Amino acid sequence: MSTQHRPINALIAEDEPILSATLQRMLNKLWPELDLSCVVENGFEAVQNALTSMPDVLFLDINMPGKTGLEVAQELAEEWPIDKAFPLIVYVTAYDEFAVKAFETCAADYILKPVSEARLQKTVQRLQSHFQTRTPNVQQPDTGNDLERVITQLRELQQLARPTLTGHPVMPTEKLAVIRAAVGNNIRMIPIEDVIYFEATDKYINVVTAEHSSLIRSSLRELLPQLDPHLFWQIHRSTVVHIKQVKMAHRDEAGKITLTLKHSDDKLSVSRVYAHLFKQM
Template identity: 70%
Template sequence: MSQQRRALIAEDEPILALTLQRMLNKLWPELEICQLAENGVQAVQLALEAQPDILFLDIKMPGKTGLEVAQELAEEWPEQQAFPLIVYVTAYDEYAVQAFEHSASDYVLKPVSEERLQKTIQRLQTRLQSKAADNAGDELERVLGQLRNLLPAQHSAGLATPALPATTPASNAEKLHVIRAAVGNNVRMIPIEDVLYFEATDKYINVVTREHSSLIRSSLRELLPQLDSSLFWQIHRSTVVNIRQVSLAQRDESGKVTLKLRDSDDKLSVSRVYAHLFRQM
């Protein structure tokens, strides 16, 4: 008897989600649709809880894009658990899809047709059969490598965030020289070179220097294009570090990388997506 496979659908339009579920039930009745997520944040939470074999991710969702969901799951996925196959579901045309398919087992265009979905199912079934003989971490390593390829060119220097194609290149954004942070009725002026690291917390970013920490109301997505990518490296979905302030990168037996900062007791964890930045040259 073949192994029961489970899938999660992340789609913010309920009619489209139910339509895809109905088509999958018809074309692949053995597949269990274990969860329906209404947005990217819920997709991450439900996927980590259910640990399905397949993810059908809408590219553009509230909270997180499909690419951001894939990145966060790659960072948080249990090491001994096989990483799910990813299918992106998108309304973008063939040209746009080429940028996304590299991190997926497949993609389907909206509106989804049964003929195209049948081909996707066949590819997934073939991949699942081959995965049975692989190590649990093989698919995760494949996805990590392909996510890195999807990051913007400046990721080679260490700074990146998965995003949908932008109409204005991030390189055109004016670079920050001073961070202005409100402290009570005052505004603290922080030279950018004094920043040890930025840490995102909900709707705010914690700006950490040797002397103090200050909150600014912004997101990393807004902040990243304004930073010099040769100095500020993203090391986690919520952390960007001033690389000149890093004295040591420590790798433990499991491969986890931790950064030690100069003149600071703070230690920063590097996620799997960015760990390759600290390999020996």
Template identity: 60%
Template sequence: MNHPRALIAEDEPILAYTLQQTLQRLWPELQVCGVVDNGASAVQEALAQRPDVLFLDIKMPGKTGLEAAQELAEDWPEGPHFPLVVFVTAYDEYALQAFEYAAADYVLKPISDGRLGKTVERLKPRLQHDVERGAELERIVGQLRSLVPGMPGVAGAGERLTMIRAAVGNQIRLIPVDEVQYFEATDKYVNVVTAESESLIRTSLKELLPQLDPSRFWQIHRGTVVNVHCIQAALRDETGKLLLKLKNREQMLTVSRVYAHLFKQM
């Protein structure tokens, strides 16, 4: 491949500059098509620029690097190759064992020529093989299953909710968690949907997830968590998109690529 392109997402300007300069020295053919300082911009620019390589800082304002990778995996269009993802992290060697186990590429801060050089040497041959590039989306989805909190198989923390407190006018309504069919993120709120009603609670899905029983409530999209006891069937539409039919409900819920593996046997 001639002139591969990279996008850097790093919120510390000095580190972003260092990474860009080191890449130019170690990989002169690589063109840096953009540098952004937050996760939301990383998603926006990656979808617009379609880079070959994406360097994602783990901790960024708004969205983390893992959340940005998850959103890209869900929204990436059919056809173009998914970028090779390299996580940039300040974690120590013990925390990095999780990345090694998931076969994720990473660069440890502070950035060194030796470590970045090894990453460059791993990336170059992968960019030259279309068959392997075609499997990149599946690879990053597999990594995210191990690395993103809230996914089935990733242990949560804290006490499990048994009751949801939702404001309805001047009253507080208590909703048993077992009656919830699904939770849906809406800006700064979460919509709590039962068979009889919908109620907004002022929290984020990220804050809510660790309090839910992971054997009962599965995240199926970055903005949706469903009660598996309410699922009637998993169906595919004419475009191949996976949809969930809930019991006694006409509305269908969309399952993103990241979570589609949960329903292979349905």
């Protein structure tokens, strides 16, 4: 019998209505005490609702509109309160064995589509076992270490499974030498070495140089494979910086890292997921 004084609550993020309904029906049968009051259809809603409802478990479809399951997990890891236990993540995926091996290492569990009741029962048992080990009336211990563990697993999962999760074959990508940005009726040619940082907005990327800022219609997901990873480091889900343009990395008392740039007065924040890049050598 569970020692929890409140029901375990879960968020389901699945864009296919039939699969979502099937998962809910099976969970209601296998774990009737589980609170399934939060069910969403895309990655944006998953992030918003998770930060509001603070669920104990996340069932994340990998390939969702708006944000992938990995992107949802990353954004939550960046924004999650440090004093709250991070939810257990169960990825729901249709991908092949390569991705499955990554999920086995870097998630609480994974479920292959179509979802089978027998496999879901094993997931439920694994989750229940985790929650039964928690001490009642006591805040989940070492929440900071727990979050750091999740962040480390996310990094590993991104590296192991990114080619499969993007849905595209692994192909050599020619690195960008020049960025072409529309400015009115003109095209501004920006040498890649002049870029200080890229900042993603809703549907555009802001390309910042010492002289100007320019918008290009792209996403970081499309841009990153075209950049030299030795020179351009992702430091936030929406920011990529030219590392040779960084003057100093400052860590405050709370552990937050801020970058000072050589040729810009802008200050760039480094998220938890990428803070390891700036550890002292």
